[in-house]
Amino acid sequence: MKKLITLLLLTTVFIGQAQNLISNVPNRTTTSLNGVWNYIIDPYQTGFYSFHLDQYDKQEKPSNGAFFNNYHAVNKQELVEYDFDKSPKINIPGDWNSQVPELKYYEGNIWFKKSFDYDLKDKKRLFVYFGAINYKADVYLNGKKLGNHEGGFTPFNYEVTSIVKPKDNYLVIKVDNTRHKEDVPTINTDWWNYGGITRDVTLIEENGSFVEDYNIQLKKGNTALISGFVKINNFNSTQNQVTVSIPELKINYKGKASADGTVNFEIPSKKISLWSSENPKLYEVIIDYNGQKLKDNIGFRTIETQGDKILLNGKQIFLRGISIHEENAKGGRANSEEDALRLLSWAQELGCNYVRLAHYPHNENIIRLADKLGLMVWEEIPVYWTVEFTNEKTYQNAQDQLTTAITRDKNRACIIIWSMANETPISDARNTFIKNLVTHTKSLDNTRLISAALLTHNVNGVGMIDDEIGKSLDIIAFNQYLGWYGGNLENAEKTFWDTPYNKPVIVSEFGGDAKQGFHGEKNERWTEEYQEYLYIQNLKMIEKIPHLSGLSPWILVDFRSPKRLLPGIQDGYNRKGLISNDGNKKKAFYIMQDWYAKKKKE
Numbered sequence: 001m002k003k004l005i006t007l008l009l010l011t012t013v014f015i016g017q018a019q020n021l022i023s024n025v026p027n028r029t030t031t032s033l034n035g036v037w038n039y040i041i042d043p044y045q046t047g048f049y050s051f052h053l054d055q056y057d058k059q060e061k062p063s064n065g066a067f068f069n070n071y072h073a074v075n076k077q078e079l080v081e082y083d084f085d086k087s088p089k090i091n092i093p094g095d096w097n098s099q100v101p102e103l104k105y106y107e108g109n110i111w112f113k114k115s116f117d118y119d120l121k122d123k124k125r126l127f128v129y130f131g132a133i134n135y136k137a138d139v140y141l142n143g144k145k146l147g148n149h150e151g152g153f154t155p156f157n158y159e160v161t162s163i164v165k166p167k168d169n170y171l172v173i174k175v176d177n178t179r180h181k182e183d184v185p186t187i188n189t190d191w192w193n194y195g196g197i198t199r200d201v202t203l204i205e206e207n208g209s210f211v212e213d214y215n216i217q218l219k220k221g222n223t224a225l226i227s228g229f230v231k232i233n234n235f236n237s238t239q240n241q242v243t244v245s246i247p248e249l250k251i252n253y254k255g256k257a258s259a260d261g262t263v264n265f266e267i268p269s270k271k272i273s274l275w276s277s278e279n280p281k282l283y284e285v286i287i288d289y290n291g292q293k294l295k296d297n298i299g300f301r302t303i304e305t306q307g308d309k310i311l312l313n314g315k316q317i318f319l320r321g322i323s324i325h326e327e328n329a330k331g332g333r334a335n336s337e338e339d340a341l342r343l344l345s346w347a348q349e350l351g352c353n354y355v356r357l358a359h360y361p362h363n364e365n366i367i368r369l370a371d372k373l374g375l376m377v378w379e380e381i382p383v384y385w386t387v388e389f390t391n392e393k394t395y396q397n398a399q400d401q402l403t404t405a406i407t408r409d410k411n412r413a414c415i416i417i418w419s420m421a422n423e424t425p426i427s428d429a430r431n432t433f434i435k436n437l438v439t440h441t442k443s444l445d446n447t448r449l450i451s452a453a454l455l456t457h458n459v460n461g462v463g464m465i466d467d468e469i470g471k472s473l474d475i476i477a478f479n480q481y482l483g484w485y486g487g488n489l490e491n492a493e494k495t496f497w498d499t500p501y502n503k504p505v506i507v508s509e510f511g512g513d514a515k516q517g518f519h520g521e522k523n524e525r526w527t528e529e530y531q532e533y534l535y536i537q538n539l540k541m542i543e544k545i546p547h548l549s550g551l552s553p554w555i556l557v558d559f560r561s562p563k564r565l566l567p568g569i570q571d572g573y574n575r576k577g578l579i580s581n582d583g584n585k586k587k588a589f590y591i592m593q594d595w596y597a598k599k600k601k602e
C-alpha cells in the first residue's frame with residue numbers, strides 16, 4: 001500500500017502540468033505508437049464543445065459525446081454520434097494533407113485515436129512523447145486530459161504512469177492546424193501548413209528517478225575540456241552518484257548530484273579526436289545513474305568567430321551550404337531516417353559541408369544523421385516574416401520553441417548556429433524581441449554561434465547589410481534574390497554589398513525558380529537555363545561580398561507552397577529547388593556543385 005501511495009504521489013504531481021522535456025529518446029527503453037491510427041475530421045469541434053459551446057474537458061464529468069471518451073453505446077437504444085473504430089485510418093507519423101486527397105487544403109480540427117496495451121511493472125514510470133504535432137494538440141489518455149501543446153515543430157511529453165492500464169488504453173489527440181496571426185509562425189508563410197501528428201509517437205519507460213537530460217560538450221574555445229551537466233528527474237538524495245564515462249577516452253567521471261538533482265562537471269581530456277566534416281567522430285558516452293545506463297554518441301568540437309572568420313576547432317572554415325525544407329519527395333512532411341538520408345545525400349553530392357534547416361526545427365532523425373555525416377547545421381525557429389513582435393504571448397511561444405529545440409539538440413556537434421528569425425521587418429518591437437531571444441539562447445547554450453537571416457537595403461547602389469540586430473549576432477546572414485525579385489543579372493558583377501560589421505557574413509538565401517525539364521533561352525523565366533544563368537551571375541557577385549564565410553542557396557528541392565499558383569509551372573510548388581520534387585537535378589545544381597568543388601580546393 002505504501003508503495004502504491006508513493007507511486008501515486010510521484011505520478012499525480014505531474015499530470016496536467018507542463019512537463020520537462022526528456023532528451024535522447026532514441027536511446028531509451030521505448031515502445032513506438034507509430035502505425036495506423038483512426039481519425040475523425042471535426043471542422044465544428046463537435047467532439048470538443050457541447051451545442052452551447054461548453055468545453056467538454058472543463059466539465060466535471062464530460063459527456064459521452066466528448067470524443068476523448070472514445071465512447072461506445074452500451075445498448076441499441078443509446079445515442080452516440082461518433083465511433084473511432086469505424087472511422088478511417090491514417091499513418092502516423094504523417095501529415096493529413098499528403099495522405100488524404102480531400103484534406104489537401106484542410107486547416108482545422110481532426111481527432112486521432114490509437115489503442116494499445118501496456119504492462120507497466122511496479123516502480124516503473126511511463127511517458128508519452130510526441131516528436132511534433134502541427135499546430136495545437138489537446139492530448140487525452142483513457143479519457144483523462146494530459147495537457148495541450150502549441151508549436152508545430154518541437155517535441156513534448158506527458159507522464160501517464162497512473163493512467164495507463166494493462167489492456168485497451170486509448171490515446172486520443174485533437175489536432176488543430178488553423179493559422180492565427182499571433183502564432184509562431186504567423187498566418188503568412190511560404191510553405192505548406194501540413195497538419196497532423198507529423199513525427200513519431202513513443203512511450204518511454206523509466207525508473208522512479210532517472211536521467212532526464214544532460215549536456216556533454218566542449219567548453220567554449222577549449223578543445224581539451226568537456227563540460228556540462230546531468231539532470232535527474234524526481235531526484236532521490238539517497239542515490240546521488242552519477243557516472244559519465246567515455247570508454248574510448250578512458251574517461252570515467254564520478255559526481256554527486258546536488259539537492260536539485262543536477263551534477264555539473266568539467267572533465268579534462270587531451271586526446272579528443274575532434275569532430276569536423278572530414279572527421280565526424282562520435283564517441284560513445286554512457287551516463288550511469290543508480291545502475292541505470294543511458295548511452296549516446298557525441299562529437300566534440302569548438303565553434304567560434306574571430307573578426308570576420310568562423311573557426312571550427314580553431315581553424316578557419318567556409319560553409320558550403322544548402323537550404324532544406326522538411327519535405328519528402330512525394331510532397332509531405334519528411335520524418336523518417338530514409339527521408340533524412342535522401343536529403344542529406346543530395347547535399348553531400350552537391351559538395352556541402354553545411355545545411356541550413358529552414359525555417360523551423362527539423363526532426364531529430366535528420367539532425368542525428370547530419371552529426372554522423374559531418375554536415376554542420378544551422379537550426380532555426382519559425383520567427384518568420386511578420387510574427388506579432390508586440391505580443392508578449394507570441395514572444396513566450398517563440399522562446400519556448402527555442403528552448404525546446406536547444407534542449408533536444410544541444411549534444412549534437414553538428415549544430416553550429418542557432419538562428420533566431422528569418423526576414424523580419426525592422427521595428428523597435430522586433431529588435432527587442434530578437435535581442436531577448438539572443439540573450440535567452442546564450443543563457444542556455446553559450447557554445448554555439450547565433451544568427452538570423454536578415455534583409456538588406458540599397459544605399460547609393462550598394463546593398464547594405466546593416467540591420468541593427470547584427471550587433472547582437474555572431475554571424476551576419478542575409479537573403480537576397482538578385483535576378484528574381486529584382487535587379488539585373490547582366491550587371492551582377494557590378495552589384496556590390498557592404499556591411500559595417502566586422503563579422504563573418506553568410507548569404508543565407510539566393511535563387512530563382514525553374515520548372516525541371518522546361519528549357520529555353522537564359523532570359524526566359526522558369527526555364528532551367530534562366531536558373532542556371534542566375535546561379536552563374538549570382539556567384540560572380542557573391543564572391544566579392546566582404547567577410548564572406550558561407551552560403552546556403554534557396555533551396556535543395558522544390559517544395560509545396562500554397563502561395564505558388566502559376567498553372568503549368570508552379571502548380572502549388574515553390575520551384576527554386578536545385579532538384580525537382582520528383583528527384584531530378586536541374587542545370588543549376590551542377591553550377592553550384594562546380595563552385596563548391598573549386599571552393600573546397602582553396
Ligand code: GCB
Nearest residue numbers: 190422423479509554574576
Ligand atoms: C525568402 C524566404 C523563403 C521563401 C523564398 C522565396 O526570402 O525566406 O522562405 O521561400 O524567399 O522563394 O521567395
